[in-house]
Amino acid sequence: MKKIFLFIITLVLLTNVNGQVKKMGTSHSQKALICENCHSCSIPTKENPCLRDCPRESIATTKQKPEEGPDIIVINKLKGNQDIYKEVTFSHRLHAEMSEMSGGCVTCHHYNPPGKIIGCDNCHNSSRKREDVNRPDLKGAYHRQCMDCHREWSGGVECSACHQLNTKSPSKEKLITGTIKKSHAKLETPEKITYKTPKAEGKTVVFFHKEHIDLFGLDCQSCHSNDGCVKCHDQRPASAKPKMSVELKHKACSSCHDTKVKSNCVTCHNDKETNGFNHLISTGFNLNSYHSKLSCVRCHTTPGKFTGLNKNCNTCHGTWTKEKFNHKVTGLVLDEIHLEFDCESCHTNPTYAKPECSSCHDDYTYPAFIPGKKVKR
Amino acid sequence: MNKSRRNFLKTSAFMGASIAGVASTKTVKGAPKNILSDDRMGVLVDTTVCIGCRKCEWACKTSHNMPTEPIEKYDDRTVFEKRRRPNANALTVVNEFENPNGKFPIDVKVQCMHCDHPACLSACIVGAFSKEENGTVLWNGDKCIGCRYCMVACPFQIPAFEFDKAWSPDIKKCDFCFDRTKKGELPACVEICPMEVLTYGKKSDLLRAAKEKIRLYPERYVDHILGEHEVGGTSWMYLSSKEFTQIDFPKLGKNPAPGVTEAIQHGIFAYFIPPIAIYALLGGVMWLNKNRKQTEHGEDE
Numbered sequence A: 001m002k003k004i005f006l007f008i009i010t011l012v013l014l015t016n017v018n019g020q021v022k023k024m025g026t027s028h029s030q031k032a033l034i035c036e037n038c039h040s041c042s043i044p045t046k047e048n049p050c051l052r053d054c055p056r057e058s059i060a061t062t063k064q065k066p067e068e069g070p071d072i073i074v075i076n077k078l079k080g081n082q083d084i085y086k087e088v089t090f091s092h093r094l095h096a097e098m099s100e101m102s103g104g105c106v107t108c109h110h111y112n113p114p115g116k117i118i119g120c121d122n123c124h125n126s127s128r129k130r131e132d133v134n135r136p137d138l139k140g141a142y143h144r145q146c147m148d149c150h151r152e153w154s155g156g157v158e159c160s161a162c163h164q165l166n167t168k169s170p171s172k173e174k175l176i177t178g179t180i181k182k183s184h185a186k187l188e189t190p191e192k193i194t195y196k197t198p199k200a201e202g203k204t205v206v207f208f209h210k211e212h213i214d215l216f217g218l219d220c221q222s223c224h225s226n227d228g229c230v231k232c233h234d235q236r237p238a239s240a241k242p243k244m245s246v247e248l249k250h251k252a253c254s255s256c257h258d259t260k261v262k263s264n265c266v267t268c269h270n271d272k273e274t275n276g277f278n279h280l281i282s283t284g285f286n287l288n289s290y291h292s293k294l295s296c297v298r299c300h301t302t303p304g305k306f307t308g309l310n311k312n313c314n315t316c317h318g319t320w321t322k323e324k325f326n327h328k329v330t331g332l333v334l335d336e337i338h339l340e341f342d343c344e345s346c347h348t349n350p351t352y353a354k355p356e357c358s359s360c361h362d363d364y365t366y367p368a369f370i371p372g373k374k375v376k377r
Numbered sequence B: 001m002n003k004s005r006r007n008f009l010k011t012s013a014f015m016g017a018s019i020a021g022v023a024s025t026k027t028v029k030g031a032p033k034n035i036l037s038d039d040r041m042g043v044l045v046d047t048t049v050c051i052g053c054r055k056c057e058w059a060c061k062t063s064h065n066m067p068t069e070p071i072e073k074y075d076d077r078t079v080f081e082k083r084r085r086p087n088a089n090a091l092t093v094v095n096e097f098e099n100p101n102g103k104f105p106i107d108v109k110v111q112c113m114h115c116d117h118p119a120c121l122s123a124c125i126v127g128a129f130s131k132e133e134n135g136t137v138l139w140n141g142d143k144c145i146g147c148r149y150c151m152v153a154c155p156f157q158i159p160a161f162e163f164d165k166a167w168s169p170d171i172k173k174c175d176f177c178f179d180r181t182k183k184g185e186l187p188a189c190v191e192i193c194p195m196e197v198l199t200y201g202k203k204s205d206l207l208r209a210a211k212e213k214i215r216l217y218p219e220r221y222v223d224h225i226l227g228e229h230e231v232g233g234t235s236w237m238y239l240s241s242k243e244f245t246q247i248d249f250p251k252l253g254k255n256p257a258p259g260v261t262e263a264i265q266h267g268i269f270a271y272f273i274p275p276i277a278i279y280a281l282l283g284g285v286m287w288l289n290k291n292r293k294q295t296e297h298g299e300d301e
């Protein structure tokens, strides 16, 4: 167990190192990589790279742009005695663009070391009859990559989506060639998404999409790392959609919200559409200009726990003193006289809200009278 | 194909005679051939990658010169509405099961498992089955008398009888593409499968590969290789994300299915009891077997 854990840590570290690598001009053997993570022999060669089975994206990975890859690839490496289908024209760039919206190149190229991207046939044998049965052959590897999305896309497995029978005239290639220069429209983040669920009570779930991104500083990939096209373009009739278990339906939320606890349902499930979370209305604490840009965890440090804090500044900030606090951040520079006083002389309230002038000045109130100069924050 | 009663009598008389004749040398000519080679081949079926495209069904029929619809028609998924079994017109079929915890349903190809200790072979009273060196369990039409004991004996309900043929009905079951493998070709279904659900190789290698898969992806597979131990081991083996009973496989023990019939049958031949007695006895066994099977799987058909 411990060993596995260490291994995973090494992988995570490696990924981080290489996640930053943009494009490597030189051979990856010069990089600070652990050879054994990918190669099983001590001297790997181009002819015999002795790559380990399926390390997936957890090992050395670089990020490329869709334009850096080929526009189209004609897949004709698999020739049999009697071929049923013609060669396949694969619109690589279009697919690379689509992948970029979720997992990136590693969606398919699970081996993506710095340098030239390794094609599938480097590791996957083009002959099905072979000695090493541990890793799928090339035909299997190709289809396993394609079918995950394509099957979801149409709900079926029509071979004709990519293949054309050898007996048919070549119209398919034209169709595919036509899509090559197409690009996907720019993605926009929806403000909110309203779901109607089959739940008897609390049918409506409003997901505040933008708010989640802003509040938690999320990338698209943070949640959409494994999404196929149907995530947005679902053309399937309800009957063709797979039946999902309750767990699966809540999977996207349950990494942060505990969806197993019954009393938590009401957090998201309501009878009517709800408004987004408003910190002032729900908690009485206004996240005004001082706290509006902070992520929740800056204050709510225990994941999933949002209670236990009060409105008093010193709960998080400790006790302010006149030496430690630069009053300018509030938009008010104190004059020389007022600079001498302790904070509490004016701020009698633990929320440090409106100052109290009356202990020294009769008839003075803030903000009619200001103990200094207003400045731009 | 000689199914006539006269031929049957001739065959069994010959078998009986030869057994009696060479009994002292212990090599029984005409008895079922049952070779269990260490190098026997097999297929590992990884049901977690099958997409239910049914190209294996098409390839199987085409390679066996059986009538089939054109390949494009196999995209039709309405066939999955009914649970199917291999039959005289289809040596292999793919069934689909709901999978509430996954993105896709589970598709499972079924065909003869090519058991290491085939019950069909044991049950056959005329030795029409053989276990070949490469693992294939082969049915030989020249010997078959059409008694259909194999159908009853098979724990996977595989052998099918051509009920629609009045004159010379055959037993039909997957032959592991014996004619193709003899020539060094892959079984037709293995060759066509786009996903390489079906991995063809030495049984020992496949077992090792299967164990490695389970070790590497424990969340993907149940820790069970169907066919590693079931009924004494089978050449075709399965990996699954669900318990095998949930994808319609019967629950089976580790012992080769009916050792009983084998013992009875060999005993009978050794003592040269007239075939009419065999009929009576085996009829009883068949009835017993059938009853047992029904209580075991309920309504599977």
Ligand code: SF4
Pocket (backbone or CB within 6 Å): B049, B050, B051, B052, B053, B054, B055, B056, B057, B094, B107, B109, B192, B193, B194, B195, B196, B197, B198
């Ligand atoms: S050809 Fe392969 S993927 Fe298609 S149904 Fe048969 S076993 Fe499954």
Ligand code: SF4
Pocket (backbone or CB within 6 Å): B111, B112, B113, B114, B115, B118, B119, B120, B121, B137, B153, B154, B155, B156, B157, B158, B159, B173
């Ligand atoms: S699965 Fe049935 S038909 Fe096939 S070898 Fe085993 S007992 Fe015989």
Ligand code: SF4
Pocket (backbone or CB within 6 Å): B059, B060, B061, B063, B091, B092, B111, B173, B174, B175, B176, B177, B187, B188, B189, B190
């Ligand atoms: S091995 Fe041959 S006979 Fe058996 S199911 Fe596959 S194609 Fe059909």
